[in-house]
Amino acid sequence: MHLAYPTVVAALLFSIGVYGVLARRNAILVLMSVELMLNAVNLNLVTFDVWLRDRLHGGQVLTLFTIVIAAAEIGIGLAIVLLVYRNRRMIDVDRLRDLAEDRTDERPVRPARPDAEDGAVRDEEAAR
Amino acid sequence: MTGQEIAFALLGAVAVGSALLVVTTRRLVHAALWLVVSFGALAGGYLVLTAEFVAWVQVLIYVGAIVVLLLFGIMLTRAPIGASAELDSPNRWIAAAVAVATAAVLVTVLVMGFGDERMPLADGGAGSAEELGSAVFRTWVLPFEVLSVLLLASLVGAIVLSRPDVRAKNGDREGER
Numbered sequence: 001m002h003l004a005y006p007t008v009v010a011a012l013l014f015s016i017g018v019y020g021v022l023a024r025r026n027a028i029l030v031l032m033s034v035e036l037m038l039n040a041v042n043l044n045l046v047t048f049d050v051w052l053r054d055r056l057h058g059g060q061v062l063t064l065f066t067i068v069i070a071a072a073e074i075g076i077g078l079a080i081v082l083l084v085y086r087n088r089r090m091i092d093v094d095r096l097r098d099l100a101e102d103r104t105d106e107r108p109v110r111p112a113r114p115d116a117e118d119g120a121v122r123d124e125e126a127a128r
Numbered sequence: 129m130t131g132q133e134i135a136f137a138l139l140g141a142v143a144v145g146s147a148l149l150v151v152t153t154r155r156l157v158h159a160a161l162w163l164v165v166s167f168g169a170l171a172g173g174y175l176v177l178t179a180e181f182v183a184w185v186q187v188l189i190y191v192g193a194i195v196v197l198l199l200f201g202i203m204l205t206r207a208p209i210g211a212s213a214e215l216d217s218p219n220r221w222i223a224a225a226v227a228v229a230t231a232a233v234l235v236t237v238l239v240m241g242f243g244d245e246r247m248p249l250a251d252g253g254a255g256s257a258e259e260l261g262s263a264v265f266r267t268w269v270l271p272f273e274v275l276s277v278l279l280l281a282s283l284v285g286a287i288v289l290s291r292p293d294v295r296a297k298n299g300d301r302e303g304e305r
Contacts, residue, residue, distance in 0.1 A: 001132045003245040004238065006177065009140035011234035013147055013166075015227045020151035022223030023216055028156065028201050032163055035194065036147050039170055042186075046179045050254065051247040057263040060255055063182050064264070067189050068275055072282035074194050078201040079289035085205045086292075094217050 006047040014040035027091040143169035154211040179255035
């Protein structure tokens with residue numbers, strides 16, 4: 001098999017993931033796009049493992065490790081998204097502007113709940 | 129064009145097409161379901177590339193666990209079930225330009241660099257569970273154990289983040305993480 005087939009598929013998947021991360025507004029859709037990018041990397045790892053006939057199977061083992069890291073990332077990411085939803089009642093990433101630079105034309109969106117703990121919310125956004 | 133190339137091209141077309149639908153559909157639940165199709169097609173691609181164990185792990189973890197987690201997230205954030213027009217941010221044309229530029233650069237570089245390389249797929253068993261298991265537990269034991277610790281730490285962190293009574297127990301605001 002030509003090496004071009006899997007690598008081109010991986011490149012297209014990666015750029016689709018880039019588009020999703022940049023253009024989507026919902027935080028869960030952004031997480032899905034990150035998964036697409038991780039899958040593109042996995043396809044490349046498997047491809048070059050097979051192409052180089054790696055006797056240690058570094059590429060395929062690293063693919064397994066990446067899948068585990070993706071599972072950990074989605075768990076933490078969803079926990080943070082749910083926490084933001086609990087505090088703000090929305091998870092639109094372009095309306096979470098507490099960490100943005102001060103600009104006169106855009107006021108940061110305040111928490112929807114008046115008694116929401118401000119410091120905790122900021123910490124969560126820093127963790128994103 | 130050999131049979132393997134035709135099979136991989138079809139699976140790759142399915143994977144890329146459903147990935148495009150993931151990032152363009154206006155229904156959140158449909159995006160998660162198209163993600164299943166994309167990951168399934170990629171698992172088929174791994175099978176064509178003789179990486180059998182990776183293919184089954186992909187089906188188990190991605191299709192079985194991660195997409196279910198994403199669907200849970202969609203349901204718990206009370207996302208609209210029907211079509212909603214507000215899923216894309218206003219700068220999506222810039223994002224599309226960036227993505228097309230990334231794809232052009234990557235595809236050009238990869239085709240120029242590896243366009244005429246061929247890889248042999250004849251011998252079976254190179255990516256079987258036996259081979260990968262011996263590779264993991266002979267060569268990659270230490271990263272494997274470190275990864276277990278990472279997974280455990282992330283699970284504990286997710287529980288701490290998502291349980292409301294963990295923070296209610298200690299009153300002060302600073303020590304609630």
